[in-house]
Amino acid sequence: MTTELINDIFLVAAALFVVLAIAMFYRAVAGPTTQDRLLAVNVLGTNTVVILALLAAGLDQPWFLDVALIYALLNFLMAIAISKFTVERGGVL
């Protein structure tokens, strides 16, 4: 297999993950409770890290991985803040 073909496979995989993100977005909108929405967005965040890594490989741009790392670190921040907010009714930090 040529490198171009492999890169194309990476890009198509990234596009499929974006389609999965839209499917997960259905849960974020429909999900009856805020906790459902929060979980859906958290999965979306993990999905984002995977998409960025696939784009880094497919487009031959290794510095995309820096953005993916920052997202992997910050993805927890929103989940923790909203969890604390719903449990303690008002405490965020």
Next chain:
Amino acid sequence: MSLVAYTLAVFILLTAIATALFRDVLSAIVVFGAYSLGMAILYTYLLAPDVAMTEAAIGAGVTTILLLLTIARTSRPPTDQLFERINVPAVVVVSGFVLVMLATVLPDMYEVGSQTAPAWANEEVTQYYIQNAYDDTGVQNAVTAVLASYRGFDTFGEAVVVFAAGIAVLLVLKREVFV
């Protein structure tokens, strides 16, 4: 634009509409986090990693916490319905206005990498940055090099303005901490 960019655009549009329509503010904040994820991927895809990093740090991290702090200090009216009622005439007027503005502005924009764009009007300056950015600053991305290094004092001045505004808010509120 490729398959990835188009599906991303659809995703971003959906999240933006959902954020605007949700009646429950907490749900709107969560969905806004999803919007920020999509924008970060799109910025990265358009080869602007510095903007994507800012979006990752500000959009997903800081904005969520700021908005949560805000609704912690206000009251959230309990609601039965999931979405806001849509005011159709207002939607038609606003989207018509935006469409007209886009139709007037977009045709005048330059293609990516266009040789007639204003950035090439003074070719010596542009070539200088492209050729010397890495040696001068050690930053691989020329845009980041200009923002963070060549225009470093400008960025420093902006930081001073934000700092002064924060101090002024504390003085007006007569408090020692923000939260």
